Amino acid sequence: MGSQNQGCILSGIEITEGEEVYAAALSAQVMEFSGHLILTPPLKGIYSGYGDINLTEDVPCLDLARGEDLSPSPDGRSALIYINSEIFSALSGLNTGYFPVRPFGDVVQESCQALQEDIASTQEPAKKIGFLASRRMRDILTISQAAHHRNRDWTGLGAALEAGLGNPQVMENAMDLYARSKVLRLAESELRRPLVPISWGPQEAGPTARLQINHIAGRLLGNQAMKDYAEMEDADASLALISARIEFIQQTLEELEAQKASLTAEDEDLPEFP
Numbered sequence: 001m002g003s004q005n006q007g008c009i010l011s012g013i014e015i016t017e018g019e020e021v022y023a024a025a026l027s028a029q030v031m032e033f034s035g036h037l038i039l040t041p042p043l044k045g046i047y048s049g050y051g052d053i054n055l056t057e058d059v060p061c062l063d064l065a066r067g068e069d070l071s072p073s074p075d076g077r078s079a080l081i082y083i084n085s086e087i088f089s090a091l092s093g094l095n096t097g098y099f100p101v102r103p104f105g106d107v108v109q110e111s112c113q114a115l116q117e118d119i120a121s122t123q124e125p126a127k128k129i130g131f132l133a134s135r136r137m138r139d140i141l142t143i144s145q146a147a148h149h150r151n152r153d154w155t156g157l158g159a160a161l162e163a164g165l166g167n168p169q170v171m172e173n174a175m176d177l178y179a180r181s182k183v184l185r186l187a188e189s190e191l192r193r194p195l196v197p198i199s200w201g202p203q204e205a206g207p208t209a210r211l212q213i214n215h216i217a218g219r220l221l222g223n224q225a226m227k228d229y230a231e232m233e234d235a236d237a238s239l240a241l242i243s244a245r246i247e248f249i250q251q252t253l254e255e256l257e258a259q260k261a262s263l264t265a266e267d268e269d270l271p272e273f274p
Contacts, residue, residue, distance in 0.1 A: 003016075003017050003049030003050060003203070004049065004050060004051060004203055005017075005049075006021075006047065006051075006082045007082070008021075008082060008083055008084040008087055009081040009082060009083055009193060009195060009196075010083055010084075010087055010088075010091075010187055010188075010191055010193050011084060011087050012217075013084045013087065014210065014214075015047050015082050015084060016047070016049070017047060017048065017049030018046060018047065018049070019046070019047050019084075019085075020044070020045075020046055020047075020056070020085040021044075021045065021046070021047045021053060021082050021083060021084065021085055022042035022043065022044055022045075022082070022083040022085060022088045022180075023042065023043060023045065023047075023053045023070055023080045023081065023082050023083075024038055024040055024041055024042045024043070024080065024081050024083075024181075024184065024195075025038075025039045025040035025070070025072075025073070025078045025079070025080055025197075026038060026039060026078060026079060026080075026081055026195060026196075026197040027039055027077065027078055027155075027197075028073075028076055028077050028078055028079055028197065029077075034152045035188075035194060035195060035196075036195055036196060036197060037151070037152065037155050038152075038153065038154050038155065038181050038184070038185070038195075039078050039155055039156060040062070040070070040078075040156070041154050041177040041178070041180045041181040041184070042083060042088060042177075042180045042181070042184055043055060043057065043059060043064070043070055043177075044056050044057050044085065045057075045070060047082065048069070051071065051072055051080065052069045052070060052071035052072070052080070053069065053070050053080075053082075054067065054068075054069055055067065055068050055069070055070060059173065059177070060163075060167075060169065060170045060173050061160040061161075061163045061164055061170050061171075061173045061174040061177065062156075062160065062163075062177075063163075078197070079197030080197065081195060081196075081197055083184070088184075091104050091183045091184075091186075091187050092104050092105030092108065092183060093105065094187070094190065096186075096190060097190055104183055104186050104187070104190070105183075107182075107186060108179050108182045108183045108186065109179075111153075111178075111179075111182050112175055112178065112179050112182070115146060115147075115150065115175070115178065116175075118146040119143060119146045119161075143158055143161045143162055143165075144158050146161075147161060150178075152185070153178065153181045153182050153185055154177070154178055154181040157174070157178055157181075160173075160174035160177060160178075161174050
């Protein structure tokens, strides 16, 4: 049986056997308002050519080690998506399209900090049930509360954090994977690229047609980039015009305030009439 190429879920760039990729497992079922849930966050490995990847990193919070394979679920309940490694590494430097414009990395860092604060804020209330439960049970309760409303980012967050209890290295790994899931969700929204798993791909049959279509796609992407930059320049010009108008209005208001103050002072100097 021949190998099957995959496509980067965010860019469409083809992924072939032996390439470095990030792969994430999504639920086959679509959840209303959430889409496909992230069951396993993006993990780094080498694409085998047959749907799975060979991990090039240790993932202690998921009990996975370098050299193991990440494969689609045989029961069809989940499927993998693939992201070109350079594309995924570049995500943190992309900027959001909403105001204030910020790098993805800053948004993700803020989310990770909020998660840590949520865990800290629930630790004290959890201590109140100390007479009913062990310290570990209190910690699990704390983590469950903090992870509950982040299920869309990663359904296994709570379990991964629990695995890190008492082990800073494992906890750090869990937080890193949460950051990866968060940046992937952010890219889904900002790039308008729905995360949809593909459980089947066509067999590799040679690069001829692929080279031709890549040439056409490259030309179209170049044209689109030029159009986007032109629109950005127009937007910048519009913002400059608006800023100039605001500055003019502010100056006018300041002049009017000065005139008002002057008139008030003159009125105070006028003699009073009976």
